[in-house]
Amino acid sequence: xxxxxxxxxxxxxxxxxxxxxxxxxxxxxxxxxxxxxxxxxxxxxxxxxxxxxxxxxxxxxxxxxxxxxxxxxxxxxxxxxxxxxxxxxxxxxxxxxxxxxxxxxxxxxxxxxxxxxxxxxxxxxx
Numbered sequence: 001x002x003x004x005x006x007x008x009x010x011x012x013x014x015x016x017x018x019x020x021x022x023x024x025x026x027x028x029x030x031x032x033x034x035x036x037x038x039x040x041x042x043x044x045x046x047x048x049x050x051x052x053x054x055x056x057x058x059x060x061x062x063x064x065x066x067x068x069x070x071x072x073x074x075x076x077x078x079x080x081x082x083x084x085x086x087x088x089x090x091x092x093x094x095x096x097x098x099x100x101x102x103x104x105x106x107x108x109x110x111x112x113x114x115x116x117x118x119x120x121x122x123x124x125x126x
Contacts (some may be wrong), residue, residue, distance in 0.1 A: 004048055005048050006039070007048045008042070016109075018034045019031045036088065040060060047063050
């Protein structure tokens with residue numbers, strides 16, 4: 001495994017650990033944001049393992065869809081998961097709302113864990 005891929009997976013694992021800690025402490029919006037970043041880093045790792053270099057959030061999302069979901073190398077539900085996670089992250093990080101968003105109802109930590117585990121499994125199989 002390339003060093004850069006391994007580093008991205010380490011960042012993904014760290015983001016999940018932080019998300020879990022934040023969630024347990026009741027910081028739900030922060031946990032949702034970190035869960036997204038765990039997924040984002042894992043997606044980058046998968047793309048990088050194939051020599052696909054993208055950094056922008058929308059580019060990672062698009063490349064994952066084109067190279068993996070569309071070709072069915074990755075179940076399209078994971079591409080949809082990443083798309084939804086980014087939307088939620090943008091809401092919790094940037095929108096100012098009168099009532100707090102309840103990300104635990106829309107972006108679950110378990111989804112992030114499943115996404116990351118699936119990407120890791122794909123990388124180990126290669």
